[in-house]
Amino acid sequence: MPVATDLLDIQDLTVTFGGGSSRVTALHGVSFDLRKGETLALVGESGSGKSLTALSIMGLLPPEGHVAGGRVMLGSEDLLTQSRRDLVRTRGSRVSMVFQEPMTSLNPVLTVGRQLTEGLEFHRGATRAAAKARALDLLKLVGLTQPERRMRQYPHQLSGGMRQRVMIAMALACEPDLIIADEPTTALDVSIQAQIIDLMLDIKERLGTAILLITHDLGVVAEMADRIAVLYAGHVIEIAESLTLFDTPRHPYTEGLLAAVPRLDVLVAGTTARVRLAELPGSVPSPADRTNGCPFTPRCPIATARCAAEMPPMTPLDAAHSVACWERAP
Amino acid sequence: MSAGTPRPALILDGLRKEFPHRRSLFGKAEAPVRAVDDVSFFVQPGETLGLVGESGCGKSTLARLIMRMMAPTSGSVLVDGQRVDTLLPSEVLAYRRKVQMIFQDPYASLNPRIRAGDLIAEPLLIHGLAKGAARAARVRELADQVGLAASSLTRFPHEFSGGQRQRIAIARALAVSPRIVVADEPVSALDVSVRAQVLNLMADLQAERGLSYLFISHDIGTVAYLSQRVAVMYLGAIVEIGPARDVLRRPRHPYTRLLLEAVPVAHPRLKSRRREVLRGEVPSAANIRDACRFAPRCPMATERCHIEVPQPRTLDGDRLVACHFAEDTPDLPKGLAA
Ligand SMILES: Nc1ncnc2c1ncn2[C@@H]1O[C@H](COP(=O)(O)OP(=O)(O)OP(=O)(O)O)[C@@H](O)[C@H]1O
Ligand SMILES: Nc1ncnc2c1ncn2[C@@H]1O[C@H](COP(=O)(O)OP(=O)(O)OP(=O)(O)O)[C@@H](O)[C@H]1O
Ligand code: SF4
Numbered sequence: 261m262p263v264a265t266d267l268l269d270i271q272d273l274t275v276t277f278g279g280g281s282s283r284v285t286a287l288h289g290v291s292f293d294l295r296k297g298e299t300l301a302l303v304g305e306s307g308s309g310k311s312l313t314a315l316s317i318m319g320l321l322p323p324e325g326h327v328a329g330g331r332v333m334l335g336s337e338d339l340l341t342q343s344r345r346d347l348v349r350t351r352g353s354r355v356s357m358v359f360q361e362p363m364t365s366l367n368p369v370l371t372v373g374r375q376l377t378e379g380l381e382f383h384r385g386a387t388r389a390a391a392k393a394r395a396l397d398l399l400k401l402v403g404l405t406q407p408e409r410r411m412r413q414y415p416h417q418l419s420g421g422m423r424q425r426v427m428i429a430m431a432l433a434c435e436p437d438l439i440i441a442d443e444p445t446t447a448l449d450v451s452i453q454a455q456i457i458d459l460m461l462d463i464k465e466r467l468g469t470a471i472l473l474i475t476h477d478l479g480v481v482a483e484m485a486d487r488i489a490v491l492y493a494g495h496v497i498e499i500a501e502s503l504t505l506f507d508t509p510r511h512p513y514t515e516g517l518l519a520a521v522p523r524l525d526v527l528v529a530g531t532t533a534r535v536r537l538a539e540l541p542g543s544v545p546s547p548a549d550r551t552n553g554c555p556f557t558p559r560c561p562i563a564t565a566r567c568a569a570e571m572p573p574m575t576p577l578d579a580a581h582s583v584a585c586w587e588r589a590p
Numbered sequence: 591m592s593a594g595t596p597r598p599a600l601i602l603d604g605l606r607k608e609f610p611h612r613r614s615l616f617g618k619a620e621a622p623v624r625a626v627d628d629v630s631f632f633v634q635p636g637e638t639l640g641l642v643g644e645s646g647c648g649k650s651t652l653a654r655l656i657m658r659m660m661a662p663t664s665g666s667v668l669v670d671g672q673r674v675d676t677l678l679p680s681e682v683l684a685y686r687r688k689v690q691m692i693f694q695d696p697y698a699s700l701n702p703r704i705r706a707g708d709l710i711a712e713p714l715l716i717h718g719l720a721k722g723a724a725r726a727a728r729v730r731e732l733a734d735q736v737g738l739a740a741s742s743l744t745r746f747p748h749e750f751s752g753g754q755r756q757r758i759a760i761a762r763a764l765a766v767s768p769r770i771v772v773a774d775e776p777v778s779a780l781d782v783s784v785r786a787q788v789l790n791l792m793a794d795l796q797a798e799r800g801l802s803y804l805f806i807s808h809d810i811g812t813v814a815y816l817s818q819r820v821a822v823m824y825l826g827a828i829v830e831i832g833p834a835r836d837v838l839r840r841p842r843h844p845y846t847r848l849l850l851e852a853v854p855v856a857h858p859r860l861k862s863r864r865r866e867v868l869r870g871e872v873p874s875a876a877n878i879r880d881a882c883r884f885a886p887r888c889p890m891a892t893e894r895c896h897i898e899v900p901q902p903r904t905l906d907g908d909r910l911v912a913c914h915f916a917e918d919t920p921d922l923p924k925g926l927a928a
């Protein structure tokens with residue numbers, strides 16, 4: 261039974277591709293929850309299943325993908341069993357998504373203004389004039405200069421940073437409870453990334469919107485997240501509050517990942533010669549090479565025979581910190 | 591340079607590259623893009639110079655000019671004191687032995703139909719460096735140095751992970767025993783957990799062989815890790831260059847400072863609402879004359895900045911900064927400045 265403040269509660273989400281002998285499992289029983297107004301970061305390397313998790317919530321899995329089990333509860337509704345029609349409504353009004361490459365999700369033949377007003381008219385039944393006024397407000401809210409002019413422009417006439425602001429404006433149009441942002445700044449320069457991070461922090465503060473932030477960039481995570489869920493090869497392997505995860509990670513993968521990133525502040529502060537970066541040997545396994553054991557076993561410095569044979573369950577270390585590791589949470 | 595310092599391995603002297611204007615969407619003729627605009631610096635033997643800057647500032651164009659993949663509009667590149675733009679065709683092969691490049695995308699830079707061992711042998715063949723059994727032995731030696739198993743040498747590029755492919759690319763670059771390696775975003779396409787492997791490898795190889803690196807990246811943390819000195823590029827020009835730790839700890843060009851403030855610091859304890867954000871976006875590299883190229887975005891700009899190009903000036907002994915008011919640049923906020 262989810263606590264009252266839970267907004268989203270994902271339990272045991274399992275997603276597979278293909279069938280028969282070529283069937284691969286891409287998400288293995290992913291579970292986490294997200295509270296109202298909270299920013300949860302889903303971090304993991306390429307192919308770990310971050311986007312699939314987001315697409316499952318949105319009901320946008322590619323046709324080859326199949327939800328083989330689990331629940332995605334938004335309040336008291338299971339999005340996985342919702343009718344097509346209800347899903348369209350949920351998608352427009354309660355949950356919205358911001359993608360890495362705004363060009364793929366903006367309609368190239370519609371003006372910015374039209375894309376914004378369309379959603380408002382459709383989901384909110386707003387009149388043209390009301391929708392237009394609201395669209396202008398939204399463009400101002402996301403900090404676009406010359407909003408009237410932007411309304412008349414087409415996506416290709418905007419820079420990458422401006423397009424991402426338009427995407428965020430669209431995501432905010434119907435005042436959703438939750439925004440899923442899949443690598444919202446990965447395609448942007450650091451200076452533009454900083455602007456977008458500030459914008460999202462500001463929106464969260466002013467509107468209380470919860471954010472599911474998907475990224476592989478630990479810096480962006482450190483700036484934005486309240487809590488962090490670490491994904492490895494389709495498994496959530498650690499969840500903790502942001503500070504806890506950075507200060508006292510318990511999963512050997514999380515530890516290794518944090519140690520492998522050169523930290524600008526530490527490098528600059530240091531007075532001695534360069535210290536070697538900690539290395540994680542090997543690379544992420546592909547879904548086809550999956551065994552029954554912990555997927556991190558081949559790269560893990562503390563693995564035992566049990567790790568290779570059996571997947572450790574997520575085990576709470578305390579109320580806010582869980583880890584899936586036989587050695588760290590037996 | 592004082593007496594006793596070695597001759598730089600690589601010198602860029604007033605290097606420029608203009609790309610002819612393209613007609614804009616609305617048919618307006620535009621001035622040429624000055625992708626690289628009067629760049630001068632040197633890299634010492636055994637040194638890493640990191641080059642940072644945002645997308646489109648001209649980093650890759652600079653790399654291509656050094657590699658002789660395109661001709662400069664003016665200025666020159668000198669390797670071991672020898673101008674490379676006036677090399678005779680007969681000298682080009684020898685030049686390529688001295689200077690090698692590693693690209694961002696290990697997928698695109700390796701021929702998918704050639705086995706790893708043959709990919710590493712290829713430069714040896716081209717330069718006639720080893721034959722028969724000696725060549726095979728050298729390939730195994732190179733593979734070993736970059737951490738590739740000898741048993742994997744019969745595999746094709748797609749059978750390797752991204753990090754392993756980058757190792758193949760590094761082995762190829764090292765095969766001819768170059769003195770200088772130009773690495774253009776060599777780890778940007780790699781998974782975070784694999785980057786450290788490649789960065790450590792590059793550091794080890796440098797220590798063993800005294801290589802010089804020009805290490806190009808938009809990731810300042812990575813650059814800070816590998817570089818002894820850094821150069822910061824903005825719209826085709828180097829706006830600040832100096833010892834890595836000093837520049838990153840106490841930037842003197844307002845652009846460097848704002849860029850550093852924009853970098854998310856990988857620890858939540860240090861997170862802070864930024865005091866100052868770099869406003870606007872990088873303008874196109876076309877129309878900057880008689881002004882500081884950073885003036886339109888600079889929080890410190892005065893009238894002078896809009897009418898006079900700031901020439902690079904020496905500060906703190908070994909730093910060059912192209913800003914009229916470099917002395918006035920505020921320090922980084924606490925936490926970042928450490
Ligand atoms: N259409 C598909 N067919 C088969 N497998 C797929 C398909 N889409 C995704 N996968 C598999 O699912 C896994 C998770 O993919 P996902 O896109 O969620 O990764 P991600 O964590 O978002 O990675 P990235 O950081 O690269 O975006 C991958 O291993 C991928 O191979
Ligand atoms: N062949 C070309 N023809 C015309 N313009 C070019 C050409 N190559 C580069 N440019 C322009 O020169 C400028 C510098 O490009 P360059 O690729 O060197 O930037 P970069 O710093 O490497 O960027 P990134 O970080 O995105 O790789 C850009 O404005 C680019 O559009
Ligand atoms: S010269 Fe002027 S505009 Fe340019 S960086 Fe310095 S203060 Fe800013």
Ligand SMILES: [Mg+2]
Binds near residue numbers: 310311312442
């Ligand atoms: Mg993804």
Ligand SMILES: [Mg+2]
Binds near residue numbers: 649
């Ligand atoms: Mg480039």
